Amino acid sequence: MPLTPTDEIVRRARTAGRGVGAFNVLQLEHAQAIVAGAESADRPVVLQISENTVRYHGALEPVALASLAVARAAKVPVAVHLDHAENPELVREAVALGLGSVMFDASTLPYAENVAATREVVEFCHRHGVWVEAELGEIGGKGGAHTPGVRTDPGEARAFVTATGVDALAVAVGSSHQMLTRDAVLDFDLIARLRAAIDTPLVLHGSSGVADGDLAAAVAAGVTKVNVSTHLNKAFTRAVRAHLAENPETVDPRRYLGPARTAVAAAVAHLLLVLSPA
Numbered sequence: 001m002p003l004t005p006t007d008e009i010v011r012r013a014r015t016a017g018r019g020v021g022a023f024n025v026l027q028l029e030h031a032q033a034i035v036a037g038a039e040s041a042d043r044p045v046v047l048q049i050s051e052n053t054v055r056y057h058g059a060l061e062p063v064a065l066a067s068l069a070v071a072r073a074a075k076v077p078v079a080v081h082l083d084h085a086e087n088p089e090l091v092r093e094a095v096a097l098g099l100g101s102v103m104f105d106a107s108t109l110p111y112a113e114n115v116a117a118t119r120e121v122v123e124f125c126h127r128h129g130v131w132v133e134a135e136l137g138e139i140g141g142k143g144g145a146h147t148p149g150v151r152t153d154p155g156e157a158r159a160f161v162t163a164t165g166v167d168a169l170a171v172a173v174g175s176s177h178q179m180l181t182r183d184a185v186l187d188f189d190l191i192a193r194l195r196a197a198i199d200t201p202l203v204l205h206g207s208s209g210v211a212d213g214d215l216a217a218a219v220a221a222g223v224t225k226v227n228v229s230t231h232l233n234k235a236f237t238r239a240v241r242a243h244l245a246e247n248p249e250t251v252d253p254r255r256y257l258g259p260a261r262t263a264v265a266a267a268v269a270h271l272l273l274v275l276s277p278a
Helices: 006-016 028-041 051-057 061-072 088-097 111-127 154-164 188-197 212-221 230-246 253-275
Strands: 020-024 045-050 078-085 101-104 131-136 168-171 202-204 223-228
Touching: 006 020, 006 045, 006 078, 006 131, 006 223, 020 028, 020 078, 020 253, 028 045, 028 061, 028 230, 028 253, 045 051, 045 061, 051 061, 051 078, 061 078, 061 088, 078 088, 088 101, 088 111, 101 111, 111 131, 111 154, 131 154, 154 168, 154 188, 168 188, 168 223, 188 202, 188 212, 212 223, 212 253, 223 230, 223 253, 230 253
Parallel strands: 020 045, 020 223, 045 078, 078 101, 101 131, 131 168, 168 202, 202 223
Antiparallel strands: none
16 A cells, blocks of 8 residues: 555544554664554554654664655555754755655744744745644653643644644643653543644644543543654563563573564554554
8 A cells, every 4th residue: 555644644543532652763673663553453554753863773763764764655644744953954855755745843933933933844845845833832751750730722822833834733732751650640621622722633742641532532532643652662672671571591682672673563553453442
């Protein structure tokens, strides 16, 4: 199946009242596992590459081209997306490499500066047919001070979308990045009010900290794109540890990366069915 634009996947899900899983790729095994999970669940999926992952690899191109190759070989619709890019130059590189969407994150800037920077990125991306997600109301857990009370204001969200022309909006509704427990408390009433305020898909970041039932409730309230990373990393690492504990003499990384890839695929399939049940 050909590589699918993020816009197409998200638009179809939103029309149907379903959620879309967007999962972070750290290396090739993650990309393969995410697509395998999507194929098992028979659901579309978004492969995401964060600026942190680019920094880890030292460059965007290798991990982006690998993800694009995995996406093109998939049996279900798969998009490739740049996640949490704070550097406009990285956005331009992603567009040049063929990624169909980007998330530009200027949320730590004062509101007016966030608007100006985001509008400039949107104008560039739209000239190249690329879909843009942005963030309003800083979501905790990304290295700055975590402020549990931060929430996105619906009126400000409407003004931000109008001023910037973004195609999707990541909102602060109670989740936080890098949570190791699944006990985040979401504000479903706020999600519904944000959904009513703007005619733009809502994105939930920090979804690893949200229980299955609350993920389904968030989609019912108005969220469409649901980002997950830490939850998959936990499954990956747990499988590696289990294999090495049982096989302490293992030196071939393929022996423990294989089970880790399988564990991530199972987690992805499960979450996709939570977000988009049959």
